[in-house]
Amino acid sequence: DTxxxxxxxxxxxxxxxxxxxxxxxxxxxxxxxxxxxxxxxxPEFLTYFQNEAQLEKSRLLSDRFSAERPKGSxxxxxxxxxxxxxxxxxxxxxxxxxxxxxxxxxGPGTRLTVT
Amino acid sequence: xxxxxxxxxxxxxxxxxxxxxxxxxxxxVPPYLFWYVQxxxxxxxxxxxxTTGATLVKGINGFEAEFKKSETSFHLTKPSAHMSDxxxxxxxxxxxxxxxxxxxxxxxxxxxxxx
Numbered sequence: 001d002t003x004x005x006x007x008x009x010x011x012x013x014x015x016x017x018x019x020x021x022x023x024x025x026x027x028x029x030x031x032x033x034x035x036x037x038x039x040x041x042x043p044e045f046l047t048y049f050q051n052e053a054q055l056e057k058s059r060l061l062s063d064r065f066s067a068e069r070p071k072g073s074x075x076x077x078x079x080x081x082x083x084x085x086x087x088x089x090x091x092x093x094x095x096x097x098x099x100x101x102x103x104x105x106x107g108p109g110t111r112l113t114v115t
Numbered sequence: 116x117x118x119x120x121x122x123x124x125x126x127x128x129x130x131x132x133x134x135x136x137x138x139x140x141x142x143x144v145p146p147y148l149f150w151y152v153q154x155x156x157x158x159x160x161x162x163x164x165x166t167t168g169a170t171l172v173k174g175i176n177g178f179e180a181e182f183k184k185s186e187t188s189f190h191l192t193k194p195s196a197h198m199s200d201x202x203x204x205x206x207x208x209x210x211x212x213x214x215x216x217x218x219x220x221x222x223x224x225x226x227x228x229x230x
Contacts, residue, residue: 004158033217040124042205042220043159056217091158103149104218106158 002026004107006092012113013082020078021110025094032075033104034067035091036060043091049075082114117142117208119221127227134178134193136224138206141187148189149207149218150180159205165189176200201228 005024013019025032030051035043046065047057051072061067064082069075079086089111093104122137140146147166151159163174170182180191189206203225209218 006158040222042119042207042223044220045217048217093159103161103164106151106160108156108158111156 004092004094004105006090006107006110008110009108010111010113012115015082015084015114017082018078018080019082019112020076021090021092021112022074022076023092023094023107024074025092026105027073029094029096029105030072031095031097032069033093033095034075034077035093037089037091037109038087046077079112082112084114087112087114117146117210117219119206119208119219121204121206121221121224123224124222125225125227127229128196129229130198131195134191134196134200134226136191136204136206136226138180138189138191138221139187140189140206140208142208142210144210146208146210147218148180148182149209150174150178150189150191151205151207151220152176153203153205153223155202162191162204196226196228198228198230201226 007022033048034046037043045058046061047067049069064080067077089109091109092107095104118141120139149164150162153159162178163172165172165182173179178193203223205223206221207218
């Protein structure tokens with residue numbers, strides 16, 4: 001078990017460019033979550049998948065954001081036409097069936113800087 | 116709806132002193148409660164969790180927390196601080212049953228440990 005991994009760890013992009021992040025969850029975990037964390041704040045929920053189905057999206061997830069989990073394994077989060085306000089740490093987490101006490105395991109995050 | 120309030124964005128202690136990080140929650144249903152720790156440029160790591168049963172919960176690295184329903188609190192303590200405890204700590208709450216099981220995080224408390 002290698003834990004949750006995220007790539008890249010850091011991304012610097014110019015305003016208006018598109019970026020894509022990848023998350024590889026713990027292999028047997030069926031749930032995958034994306035969060036955004038800005039300086040001095042806790043993680044804010046963006047969206048989650050159960051297997052390949054995207055079951056919930058936060059109102060924070062504007063139309064410029066899209067997430068996929070095509071085969072129920074890894075997931076990608078794409079931000080189109082980036083804005084300076086998108087600068088944040090993007091965290092991925094995975095878990096087993098949440099109807100029990102199973103907690104989420106977090107990846108190291110991708111830090112996005114939009115210049 | 117559920118929410119978390121962490122009192123004090125920064126807590127400063129001397130090495131060897133008691134650590135007390137405060138967390139109050141609101142939840143319309145019996146909650147599951149979590150404390151996570153985040154070191155610089157890393158993801159969140161679970162310290163401990165309360166689901167059901169014993170209200171005093173022991174976690175990793177000598178931390179413990181007590182669920183007090185009457186006070187809607189879940190404060191984190193450690194008898195003797197170590198320099199390596201310096202980090203950001205997040206309290207989180209989620210529904211124990213029903214709903215999407217998405218946790219709500221507090222804004223975090225930065226623990227500073229002085230030699």
